[in-house]
Amino acid sequence: MLKVESIASGYGSAQALWDVSLEVGEGEIVTIIGPNGAGKSTLVNVLAGIHPAWSGSVNLDGVELTKLASHEVCGAGIAVVPEGRQVFPDMTVADNLEIGGYHPSVRQYRDETYERVIGIFPILADRGGQLAGSMSGGEQQMLAIGRALMARPRYLLLDEPSLGLAPVIVENIFEVLRQINDEGVSVVVVEQNVVEALQLASRGYVLEQGNIVKEASADQLLEDPAVRAAYLGV
Amino acid sequence: MSLLSQSIASGILIGGLYALMSLGMSLNWGVLKIINLAHFSFILLSAYVTYELASVYGWDPFLAILITVPLFGLGGMALQWAFERFRISEFESLLLTFGLFIIFESLASTVWSADFRRIDSAANPYASSSLKIGAISLSIPTLSAFVLAVAIAFGTRYLLDQTHFGRAVRALAHDREIAGAFGVDHRKVSMQLAGLAGAYAALAGVFIAMSSSLFPGIAVEWFGIVFSVVILGGLGSTMGTLLAGIIIGTVGAVATVTWGPSTAPLVVFLILIATLLFKPDGLLGAKGGV
Ligand SMILES: Nc1ncnc2c1ncn2[C@@H]1O[C@H](COP(=O)(O)OP(=O)(O)O)[C@@H](O)[C@H]1O
Ligand SMILES: [Mg+2]
Numbered sequence: 469m470l471k472v473e474s475i476a477s478g479y480g481s482a483q484a485l486w487d488v489s490l491e492v493g494e495g496e497i498v499t500i501i502g503p504n505g506a507g508k509s510t511l512v513n514v515l516a517g518i519h520p521a522w523s524g525s526v527n528l529d530g531v532e533l534t535k536l537a538s539h540e541v542c543g544a545g546i547a548v549v550p551e552g553r554q555v556f557p558d559m560t561v562a563d564n565l566e567i568g569g570y571h572p573s574v575r576q577y578r579d580e581t582y583e584r585v586i587g588i589f590p591i592l593a594d595r596g597g598q599l600a601g602s603m604s605g606g607e608q609q610m611l612a613i614g615r616a617l618m619a620r621p622r623y624l625l626l627d628e629p630s631l632g633l634a635p636v637i638v639e640n641i642f643e644v645l646r647q648i649n650d651e652g653v654s655v656v657v658v659e660q661n662v663v664e665a666l667q668l669a670s671r672g673y674v675l676e677q678g679n680i681v682k683e684a685s686a687d688q689l690l691e692d693p694a695v696r697a698a699y700l701g702v
Numbered sequence: 703m704s705l706l707s708q709s710i711a712s713g714i715l716i717g718g719l720y721a722l723m724s725l726g727m728s729l730n731w732g733v734l735k736i737i738n739l740a741h742f743s744f745i746l747l748s749a750y751v752t753y754e755l756a757s758v759y760g761w762d763p764f765l766a767i768l769i770t771v772p773l774f775g776l777g778g779m780a781l782q783w784a785f786e787r788f789r790i791s792e793f794e795s796l797l798l799t800f801g802l803f804i805i806f807e808s809l810a811s812t813v814w815s816a817d818f819r820r821i822d823s824a825a826n827p828y829a830s831s832s833l834k835i836g837a838i839s840l841s842i843p844t845l846s847a848f849v850l851a852v853a854i855a856f857g858t859r860y861l862l863d864q865t866h867f868g869r870a871v872r873a874l875a876h877d878r879e880i881a882g883a884f885g886v887d888h889r890k891v892s893m894q895l896a897g898l899a900g901a902y903a904a905l906a907g908v909f910i911a912m913s914s915s916l917f918p919g920i921a922v923e924w925f926g927i928v929f930s931v932v933i934l935g936g937l938g939s940t941m942g943t944l945l946a947g948i949i950i951g952t953v954g955a956v957a958t959v960t961w962g963p964s965t966a967p968l969v970v971f972l973i974l975i976a977t978l979l980f981k982p983d984g985l986l987g988a989k990g991g992v
Contacts, residue, residue: 515884517882517883518879518880518882518883537887538879538882538883539882539883539885539886539887539888540885541883542883542884542885543885547883547884548883550880550883550989554877554880556873556876556877557876558872558876559869559873559876563869563872566866566869567869567870567873567881567886568884568885570866570869570870570873570884570885570886571884571885572885573885575866615884619884621887675768688815
């Protein structure tokens with residue numbers, strides 16, 4: 469269980485998250501939706517240990533992540549697919565995957581995890597020697613997900629995985645997320661592509677101006693007039 | 703003609719030493735974003751320590767490596783620890799290490815005086831020995847430095863390309879935060895890299911002590927050469943640094959025999975300026991990459 473309680477965070481004196489609490493159960497797919505600038509990326513980065521929380525708690529199966537050094541967070545079982553993918557462009561695809569499996573706690577499973585990842589994304593094996601920066605956006609997104617899976621997360625965080633991708637590729641990626649979830653990985657996906665995200669997830673949170681303003685099942689959110697007006701334009 | 707070929711040969715060899723002096727600088731700058739002028743002090747102090755061990759304690763100068771490499775390797779790690787601890791920016795590092803450079807220079811003056819120091823030829827049989835190939839003679843200390851520089855450049859390339867440590871270094875050079883999200887402890891990895899850079903400075907110092915006279919102000923004279931090699935090679939580029947060292951060494955030596963010794967620094971600086979204007983990423987440098 470990933471339990472987030474009263475997280476506040478921001479940049480310098482500008483507060484971006486005010487009092488964010490949410491929960492993600494074992495094996496769940498949860499989505500966080502919200503407009504641009506709502507604080508979604510800040511939240512993902514706090515959960516992944518990339519950005520510090522000002523206060524509050526992020527607890528993963530009893531381990532308090534906010535107390536860990538940022539390079540220790542992934543060892544606790546969480547991995548991130550950051551906004552804009554952020555693969556290492558000057559490194560090969562194979563080396564990007566190696567970095568995914570860098571943490572000492574997962575290094576021993578490297579070969580086994582690698583087989584699993586290229587089972588999901590065979591293209592990553594074919595392109596192993598290519599520089600990540602020379603791949604298309606969709607391929608980089610697959611690499612970013614593959615890199616995160618190399619860390620053998622129990623909780624996978626994705627920040628706008630559909631950003632800038634063609635609809636058919638988005639569909640592919642969401643299908644893969646379903647498959648990864650079937651294998652037992654809990655998924656937290658931040659999206660502006662609200663319909664797709666709510667069809668994938670079982671529950672959702674709406675984040676606005678740094679506050680969770682709504683929590684409901686995905687079906688309820690899809691029917692919610694306010695959500696439909698704000699995010700679906702209907 | 704034989705003068706020219708001799709100077710090209712010596713230039714190539716001295717270029718190896720230049721590369722050895724520059725490689726650590728380039729890694730510190732390219733990966734850790736630290737412009738470490740204390741690197742020059744490490745080379746200088748390593749040379750003096752070598753001088754001391756050979757002249758006073760009668761060590762074979764090559765053996766000085768056993769002391770200087772761990773000493774300045776640890777020195778590099780300690781400095782990097784402080785840079786991390788106080789979150790020193792690239793620009794601050796330049797000012798801060800300039801201060802350290804001055805302090806180490808006066809330390810050298812205090813301990814070894816401002817006079818020229820050279821290891822006695824009795825204690826340093828290598829200085830006057832050379833390998834003759836036809837009409838060309840290659841001095842043993844510079845030849846050894848060249849061979850070592852080539853080995854270190856290739857070894858470092860291998861380390862960066864093929865090991866967990868190397869991949870962590872490259873990931874760190876591009877994006878510290880994302881690297882951290884996958885378990886790269888930037889503090890630990892940067893200290894290890896800075897230690898390696900310090901060790902390279904120590905090696906360069908040993909060969910300088912074997913081949914030339916030392917005085918505290920000599921380190922300032924290395925600035926132009928080392929900065930030219932680092933920029934021409936491309937920040938963080940190991941093979942670029944080796945290539946640039948050889949180019950600068952050769953061009954400097956040819957300028958010396960063609961137009962006189964005083965023109966060598968001029969030519970070296972012209973190369974530096976031309977690189978900055980026309981090829982700012984250097985010969986083999988990739989932006990943000992190593
Ligand atoms: N690096 C940063 N420095 C300063 N402010 C930032 C930074 N990143 C984001 N912000 C601000 O924090 C708020 C939340 O941003 P973000 O988490 O990126 O929102 P979202 O991902 O929902 O679009 C915004 O007001 C944004 O301008
Ligand atoms: Mg965002």
